[in-house]
Amino acid sequence: MSKIIAIFNQKGGVGKTTTNVNLASSLGLLGKKILAVDIDPQGNTTSGLGIDKQSLKRSIYNVLIDKIEVETAIIQTPFKNLDLLPSTVELAGAEIELTSSLQRELALKNSIIKIKDNYDYIFIDCPPSLGLLAINALATADSVLIPIQCEYYALEGVGMLMNTIQLVKRGLNPDLEIEGVVLSMFDGRNNLSIQVVEEVKKYFKGKVYTTLIPRNVRLAEAPSHGLPIMEYDEKSRGAEAYMELAEEFLEYQEDE
Amino acid sequence: MSKIIAIFNQKGGVGKTTTNVNLASSLGLLGKKILAVDIDPQGNTTSGLGIDKQSLKRSIYNVLIDKIEVETAIIQTPFKNLDLLPSTVELAGAEIELTSSLQRELALKNSIIKIKDNYDYIFIDCPPSLGLLAINALATADSVLIPIQCEYYALEGVGMLMNTIQLVKRGLNPDLEIEGVVLSMFDGRNNLSIQVVEEVKKYFKGKVYTTLIPRNVRLAEAPSHGLPIMEYDEKSRGAEAYMELAEEFLEYQEDE
Numbered sequence: 146m147s148k149i150i151a152i153f154n155q156k157g158g159v160g161k162t163t164t165n166v167n168l169a170s171s172l173g174l175l176g177k178k179i180l181a182v183d184i185d186p187q188g189n190t191t192s193g194l195g196i197d198k199q200s201l202k203r204s205i206y207n208v209l210i211d212k213i214e215v216e217t218a219i220i221q222t223p224f225k226n227l228d229l230l231p232s233t234v235e236l237a238g239a240e241i242e243l244t245s246s247l248q249r250e251l252a253l254k255n256s257i258i259k260i261k262d263n264y265d266y267i268f269i270d271c272p273p274s275l276g277l278l279a280i281n282a283l284a285t286a287d288s289v290l291i292p293i294q295c296e297y298y299a300l301e302g303v304g305m306l307m308n309t310i311q312l313v314k315r316g317l318n319p320d321l322e323i324e325g326v327v328l329s330m331f332d333g334r335n336n337l338s339i340q341v342v343e344e345v346k347k348y349f350k351g352k353v354y355t356t357l358i359p360r361n362v363r364l365a366e367a368p369s370h371g372l373p374i375m376e377y378d379e380k381s382r383g384a385e386a387y388m389e390l391a392e393e394f395l396e397y398q399e400d401e
Numbered sequence: 402m403s404k405i406i407a408i409f410n411q412k413g414g415v416g417k418t419t420t421n422v423n424l425a426s427s428l429g430l431l432g433k434k435i436l437a438v439d440i441d442p443q444g445n446t447t448s449g450l451g452i453d454k455q456s457l458k459r460s461i462y463n464v465l466i467d468k469i470e471v472e473t474a475i476i477q478t479p480f481k482n483l484d485l486l487p488s489t490v491e492l493a494g495a496e497i498e499l500t501s502s503l504q505r506e507l508a509l510k511n512s513i514i515k516i517k518d519n520y521d522y523i524f525i526d527c528p529p530s531l532g533l534l535a536i537n538a539l540a541t542a543d544s545v546l547i548p549i550q551c552e553y554y555a556l557e558g559v560g561m562l563m564n565t566i567q568l569v570k571r572g573l574n575p576d577l578e579i580e581g582v583v584l585s586m587f588d589g590r591n592n593l594s595i596q597v598v599e600e601v602k603k604y605f606k607g608k609v610y611t612t613l614i615p616r617n618v619r620l621a622e623a624p625s626h627g628l629p630i631m632e633y634d635e636k637s638r639g640a641e642a643y644m645e646l647a648e649e650f651l652e653y654q655e656d657e
């Protein structure tokens with residue numbers, strides 16, 4: 146029983162990549178077979194996992210535009226049970242190139258479907274926008290995991306976020322569900338953080354993970370070493386929080 | 402002598418909106434006549450200045466798509482010398498609608514040009530993407546102000562950022578210059594911040610403002626009250642830093 150989950154929020158800098166890298170690697174440590182997909186031209190998931198983009202012969206760009214077999218672009222990472230479909234800067238041109246191709250919203254879905262059963266979970270890290278790359282991810286996914294930073298502008302964007310998900314659900318992917326909402330960069334010492342948590346819990350009744358990801362500088366340092374947090378500093382609050390999130394995430398899967 | 406400056410960085414959450422709101426309002430307090438333009442569908446500059454988006458009859462969407470006169474969409478803000486061309490959620494559909502229109506990259510330029518001389522400076526807050534809205538801003542601007550968060554992923558994106566600026570310079574706007582680079586969310590206690598500052602200064606030789614914007618929770622609180630930092634808490638480190646940045650910004654203008 147395999148599942149594809151898009152990590153999406155059009156607001157920038159809310160922790161999409163940090164969640165993709167650390168939730169995927171924590172689930173790998175818990176014995177689940179994981180594919181992390183990077184469909185953001187910035188390629189932060191790719192570098193966050195320590196992969197040198199210059200050395201890659203193939204990437205998601207070739208899968209979407211040249212229609213190569215997705216297995217030939219997937220690479221193993223040094224981390225347990227974790228494979229990656231990497232992104233390179235070529236992807237920046239893909240949105241324009243996809244515009245004129247047939248079934249442009251389904252380029253990713255048509256390729257990923259073939260290898261879906263090789264993994265327990267496939268996570269897709271989205272760019273902070275509403276263009277064709279994000280739409281491809283939402284059209285492919287079974288569900289959406291939404292990171293929300295505990296700050297005002299991120300809270301303000303929630304309405305627009307839900308509009309986008311509803312549009313995709315109506316037009317491209319009727320089965321798309323909300324996997325869950327994870328609150329990130331939480332700082333218990335400041336009122337704003339606490340207010341945002343309360344507002345988000347009211348808005349998403351029951352879909353918000355009880356695990357809060359604290360603001361923790363070790364999470365911001367880990368990518369400069371190309372390591373998930375559990376490899377960089379397993380005793381840090383950031384590592385504990387993402388492992389807790391991984392366990393909570395799995396609890397909900399059992400319910401189904 | 403009026404100047405149009407795009408505040409741009411495709412990396413999300415680096416402080417584009419926070420810089421737009423607080424640099425524009427600080428320059429207004431220093432006696433300069435300022436127009437803040439919000440071309441991000443998220444509309445964070447609009448709400449950061451306390452404007453209720455639901456109450457707006459016109460916005461930048463109508464300027465770009467319906468080609469209404471830009472003066473009819475501009476509103477005065479309660480803040481000294483500061484006008485706003487607001488954004489609403491309708492703008493989310495503009496990128497698709499612009500794709501098929503004539504001179505789609507110049508929709509903003511063709512309208513703003515008419516009122517350019519009413520202001521000393523016009524600042525444009527861009528979305529975190531490389532779509533037609535950001536391209537319109539870069540095609541309109543005389544120069545680009547680049548906020549960079551003092552963290553690894555923001556540093557990694559600098560190459561791609563410069564690629565985009567060069568592309569626009571070659572194809573649409575040969576006179577586009579770098580106005581300056583402002584380092585934001587600086588935390589002197591952590592090594593990562595210090596390393597990023599050094600790398601950015603090496604990369605952008607001479608174009609980096611000496612004013613560093615510190616990580617300061619008051620800057621994150623101010624938007625929830627719809628106020629620029631000088632109105633919300635003028636004694637905060639965030640307010641001092643943005644006023645210092647405004648003064649340093651003006652020093653460079655005199656040189657010209």
Ligand SMILES: Nc1ncnc2c1ncn2[C@@H]1O[C@H](COP(=O)(O)OP(=O)(O)OP(=O)(O)O)[C@@H](O)[C@H]1O
Nearest residue numbers: 157158159160161162163273330360361365413552
């Ligand atoms: N809990 C946390 N504590 C401290 N720093 C964090 C945390 N989560 C993320 N960060 C840092 O904050 C910045 C933004 O996070 P990240 O890049 O993961 O967000 P994003 O939503 O993927 O951004 P984009 O919209 O550009 O794709 C990064 O520099 C990251 O290292």
Ligand SMILES: Nc1ncnc2c1ncn2[C@@H]1O[C@H](COP(=O)(O)OP(=O)(O)OP(=O)(O)O)[C@@H](O)[C@H]1O
Nearest residue numbers: 157296413414415416417418419529586616617621
């Ligand atoms: N110097 C600072 N200190 C503390 N918080 C800050 C600072 N600058 C910005 N912030 C907060 O960080 C978050 C990201 O900043 P902001 O929204 O201005 O970035 P942006 O680049 O405009 O994001 P987007 O890419 O989504 O447009 C916001 O919640 C903002 O309030």
Ligand SMILES: [Mg+2]
Nearest residue numbers: 161162185189
């Ligand atoms: Mg990201």
Ligand SMILES: [Mg+2]
Nearest residue numbers: 417418441445
């Ligand atoms: Mg912004």
